[in-house]
Amino acid sequence: MVGLSSNEFRPSHFAAKYLLAEGYEVIPVNPREKEILGQVCYPTLTAIPGGVEVVDIFREPAAVPAIVDEAIAIGAKVVWMQLGVIHEEAAEKAAAAGLLVVMDRCMKIEHARFFGGLNTLGMNTAVITSRKRVARI
Numbered sequence: 001m002v003g004l005s006s007n008e009f010r011p012s013h014f015a016a017k018y019l020l021a022e023g024y025e026v027i028p029v030n031p032r033e034k035e036i037l038g039q040v041c042y043p044t045l046t047a048i049p050g051g052v053e054v055v056d057i058f059r060e061p062a063a064v065p066a067i068v069d070e071a072i073a074i075g076a077k078v079v080w081m082q083l084g085v086i087h088e089e090a091a092e093k094a095a096a097a098g099l100l101v102v103m104d105r106c107m108k109i110e111h112a113r114f115f116g117g118l119n120t121l122g123m124n125t126a127v128i129t130s131r132k133r134v135a136r137i
C-alpha cells in the first residue's frame with residue numbers, strides 16, 4: 001500500500017487495518033516510516049523483497065506515474081488507485097504493460113460491498129433509506 005499512513009485517522013490507515021483484519025497481507029510503502037500496523041515499512045516498491053501482486057496507491061495523482069513505473073518494474077499484476085486518485089496517462093501505461101487497472105475506487109469499500117462487510121470498521125448499513133430521520137427529543 002503506497003502512501004500508507006501511521007496516522008489512524010487517515011483513510012489509508014483505515015483501509016489497511018480493514019484488509020489486515022480480513023486476512024490480506026498489507027505491505028506499507030512510505031519512506032518516512034519504519035513500521036505501520038505491525039508491518040515493516042519500505043521506502044519504495046522496488047525495496048520490497050519478493051513479489052507484489054496489487055499496488056494500492058494512496059498518493060496524490062502527480063505521484064502516480066512514478067509509482068506505475070515501479071509497479072511495472074517489479075512485475076505487479078494490478079495497479080489500484082484509491083478514491084480521488086485519477087491519472088489517465090499512467091493508467092494507460094499500466095494497462096499497456098499488461099497490468100489490470102482500477103482507478104478512483106476504494107479497496108476497502110469494494111471488498112466490503114462484495115463480501116457484506118460495509119458495517120465492519122465503517123459504515124452502518126443496517127438500513128438504507130432516503131427518508132429523513134425523525135429527531136427524538
